[in-house]
Each structure stands twice: as C-alpha cells, then as structure tokens.
Amino acid sequence: MPPIPGSGLAKGLAVTLRTMTKRTVTAQYPDVQPELPPRTRGVIGLFEENCTVCMLCARECPDWCIYIDSHKETVPPAAPGGRERSRNVLDRFAIDFALCMYCGICIEVCPFDALFWSPEFEYAETDIHELTHERDKLRDWMWTVPEPPALDPGSEEPKEFAAARKTADKLRAAEEAEAQRAAEEAEARQAAEAQQAAGAQRPVEDRGAEGRRAGEDRGAEGRRAAEDRGSEGRQADEDQGGEGRPGPGSDRGGQP
The missing domain is CATH 3.30.70.3270 (Alpha-Beta Plaits)
Structure with a gap:
C-alpha cells in the first residue's frame, strides 16, 4: 500500500505539538x-x-x-x-x-x-x-x-563465591589438621617425658631393693656363721669333757 501523501509531514507536526505542550526543563x-x-x-x-x-x-x-x-x-x-x-x-x-x-x-x-x-x-x-x-x-x-547491584534472589550463586568458599573450607580443614597434629605431638611428647621420668626412677628403686636383699643375705650368712661357730664350740667342749672324766674300768680307778 503506497504511503498517503503528506503523512510524514503530519507525523512531524504531531511530534512538534507534543513537544510544545510539555514544560521545558533545563x-x-x-x-x-x-x-x-x-x-x-x-x-x-x-x-x-x-x-x-x-x-x-x-x-x-x-x-x-x-x-x-x-x-x-x-x-x-x-x-x-x-x-x-x-x-x-x-x-x-x-x-x-x-x-x-x-x-x-x-x-x-x-x-x-x-x-x-x-x-x-x-x-x-x-x-x-x-x-x-x-x-x-x-x-x-x-x-x-x-x-x-543486588543479585536476584532466585539467581545462581556466582562462581567466584563458590571458589572462595571452597578455598576457605580447605584452609579451615588444613588449620584443623595442623592443630590436631600439634595436639598429638604434644601428647606424645608428654608421654615420652613421663616414661623417661619413670625409667629414671626405676633404677634407683632397683638399686635400693638390691641393697636390701644384699644386706639381708649378708645378715643371714652372718647368723649361719655364728650358729656354725657356736655348734663347733659346743662340740669341742663336749669332746674335751669326755676326755677328762675317767671311766669305771680304767686303771686309775682300780688302784687301791
């Protein structure tokens, strides 16, 4: 359909009229x-x-x-x-x-x-x-x-946030693992120190027990030696007494 003659002029005049009716703002x-x-x-x-x-x-x-x-x-x-x-x-x-x-x-x-x-x-x-x-x-x-501008509440989370959260989680896990390892090392060090202290105290107790046993052994040996010497002295006295007393059938006793 061919354009109506004069339509372009009418549109231009309409725009001019609309503009003329508006307030001018500078x-x-x-x-x-x-x-x-x-x-x-x-x-x-x-x-x-x-x-x-x-x-x-x-x-x-x-x-x-x-x-x-x-x-x-x-x-x-x-x-x-x-x-x-x-x-x-x-x-x-x-x-x-x-x-x-x-x-x-x-x-x-x-x-x-x-x-x-x-x-x-x-x-x-x-x-x-x-x-x-x-x-x-x-x-x-x-x-x-x-x-x-603020994100749409229904939009997907930006990849940067997910990557930052993943990195933060890794750092947190590494810090927790490091703290746990430090605690385990501290416990192992305390156990080793306690074992070393117990090992240093045990030889002293062993030496004391050995000294007490040695003293008891020496006392028992001394008592046995004294008992042996006492029994030997009694036997010697008995022997000497038997030799000094004359028997009834002896020559000395038969003399008038």
Missing part, C-alpha cells in the same frame, strides 16, 4: 550533577591489588592505549624444604584516554577483576598529555566506582 549543569545510570562508561579505575600483570588487557585493547611495565621477583618458599617461586610485580599501569574509545574490552577480559567502570566523566585537560592516567590516578578513580 539541566543546571555543572551546579547540579546529572543522575547517571549505574553502567555509565565514564573513566576506568584500577584495583592494583588484583592485577597479576597478565597483559591480557593490553593485548586485547584495539587502540593499544594501555601501557604496562613489570619485573619478576623471587618469592621464598612458604614451608621449609619447598622451592622458590617467581611472581610478576607491577611497575607501571597507564591508560591514554586520548586514544581510548571506551569499548570496555579491557574490563571484560580481565580475569581477576582489576579494572572497573566509574561514572566520573569530568577529567578534561588543557594538555593532551595529561589524559594519560598513571596507576596512582587510576587507583583514585576506584573510590568513585558504585557498588554492584
């Missing part, structure tokens, strides 16, 4: 700040503690406006006997907002949530070189990042 900027939506793409903030210098944001940036410098450091082993490890240390993180086209690819590809959108947009400069924000200034933008 945004009193900069005295009154505008109410921006929560996902406004203003400036990018850097949460430096989460950055692992993976260089993924710099490689994926279509404008190559992210500059990162780092160096490696050797980390001592966490436990005795372990091996040393190396980690990347961030030296420089800068974003040239004169080149940035605010596509948000760097924020989406960051695997450790180190980059965030801030609704702040008032950072115009008179010198184009001042639009290159170093990591200190990017860190200051983090304080203007709004809190994330």
Whole structure:
C-alpha cells in the first residue's frame, strides 16, 4: 500500500505539538550533577591489588592505549624444604584516554577483576598529555566506582563465591589438621617425658631393693656363721669333757 501523501509531514507536526505542550526543563549543569545510570562508561579505575600483570588487557585493547611495565621477583618458599617461586610485580599501569574509545574490552577480559567502570566523566585537560592516567590516578578513580547491584534472589550463586568458599573450607580443614597434629605431638611428647621420668626412677628403686636383699643375705650368712661357730664350740667342749672324766674300768680307778 503506497504511503498517503503528506503523512510524514503530519507525523512531524504531531511530534512538534507534543513537544510544545510539555514544560521545558533545563539541566543546571555543572551546579547540579546529572543522575547517571549505574553502567555509565565514564573513566576506568584500577584495583592494583588484583592485577597479576597478565597483559591480557593490553593485548586485547584495539587502540593499544594501555601501557604496562613489570619485573619478576623471587618469592621464598612458604614451608621449609619447598622451592622458590617467581611472581610478576607491577611497575607501571597507564591508560591514554586520548586514544581510548571506551569499548570496555579491557574490563571484560580481565580475569581477576582489576579494572572497573566509574561514572566520573569530568577529567578534561588543557594538555593532551595529561589524559594519560598513571596507576596512582587510576587507583583514585576506584573510590568513585558504585557498588554492584543486588543479585536476584532466585539467581545462581556466582562462581567466584563458590571458589572462595571452597578455598576457605580447605584452609579451615588444613588449620584443623595442623592443630590436631600439634595436639598429638604434644601428647606424645608428654608421654615420652613421663616414661623417661619413670625409667629414671626405676633404677634407683632397683638399686635400693638390691641393697636390701644384699644386706639381708649378708645378715643371714652372718647368723649361719655364728650358729656354725657356736655348734663347733659346743662340740669341742663336749669332746674335751669326755676326755677328762675317767671311766669305771680304767686303771686309775682300780688302784687301791
């Protein structure tokens, strides 16, 4: 069906009439700040503690406006006997907002949530070189990042929460196992000390018992020796008495 002649003009005049009947509202900027939506793409903030210098944001940036410098450091082993490890240390993180086209690819590809959108947009400069924000200034933008919206009560739990809970459970189990092992070692040490003290006391008691037995044996031997000497003396006296007394049939007794 061909369009009715003059329909476009009628639609335009209708829009004009609707606009003419509404009250005009002027945004009193900069005295009154505008109410921006929560996902406004203003400036990018850097949460430096989460950055692992993976260089993924710099490689994926279509404008190559992210500059990162780092160096490696050797980390001592966490436990005795372990091996040393190396980690990347961030030296420089800068974003040239004169080149940035605010596509948000760097924020989406960051695997450790180190980059965030801030609704702040008032950072115009008179010198184009001042639009290159170093990591200190990017860190200051983090304080203007709004809190994330609340999750839907019926939604699934984020994978980050599950991973964090699993890690916390592992750490708790390791701490409990370490505490139990320390308690067992303390009990074993106390038992060994008690056994050692008992072993040190037993030789003294054994030596005392041996001394008492030796004394009793020497006393018994002395009593037996005395009894033997007494019986020998009585026998000798009896022998001597028998020899001194004359018998009835002796020569001496038969003399007149």
